[in-house]
Amino acid sequence: MLQDLGAALAGLFADEAPTVVLGLPSRGVLLGALVARELRVGLVEVRKDPGPAADSDQWLTVTTPPDYRDRHLELGFRRALVRTTDRVLLVDDWVATGGQALGAKRLVDEAGATWLGAAVIVDALVEHRTRRTLGVRALLHERDLG
Numbered sequence: 001m002l003q004d005l006g007a008a009l010a011g012l013f014a015d016e017a018p019t020v021v022l023g024l025p026s027r028g029v030l031l032g033a034l035v036a037r038e039l040r041v042g043l044v045e046v047r048k049d050p051g052p053a054a055d056s057d058q059w060l061t062v063t064t065p066p067d068y069r070d071r072h073l074e075l076g077f078r079r080a081l082v083r084t085t086d087r088v089l090l091v092d093d094w095v096a097t098g099g100q101a102l103g104a105k106r107l108v109d110e111a112g113a114t115w116l117g118a119a120v121i122v123d124a125l126v127e128h129r130t131r132r133t134l135g136v137r138a139l140l141h142e143r144d145l146g
Contacts, residue, residue, distance in 0.1 A: 006034025
């Protein structure tokens with residue numbers, strides 16, 4: 001069931017005590033909401049091509065390394081949503097190149113918060129260094145899918 005997926009992803013980092021969950025567009029936001037609910041913490045949506053909703057909004061933005069489609073994306077979130085005291089967990093369905101996750105990590109670093117890692121359903125990373133940098137924990141590895 002879908003609720004079990006939220007609990008399973010949250011369980012990957014339950015001992016790390018996240019205070020906020022980041023969700024990447026689009027499935028990461030949906031999964032992130034399940035994980036945030038399970039952990040009883042807030043959810044921050046990372047947006048592609050972000051722009052302030054009002055002139056007073058302060059945004060953190062970065063350009064990502066190439067993603068799985070070899071695109072460099074602009075990602076961001078409202079600055080006020082991630083505090084320096086936050087312990088941040090990224091949630092997504094699949095990590096292939098890590099480009100978007102690396103961009104999200106840079107946003108968290110710029111916010112002065114603590115990056116805990118990335119909880120994903122499927123780890124398809126080839127680069128072990130990227131897996132370590134991001135602290136990826138997954139329910140499955142791509143090779144498990146046959």
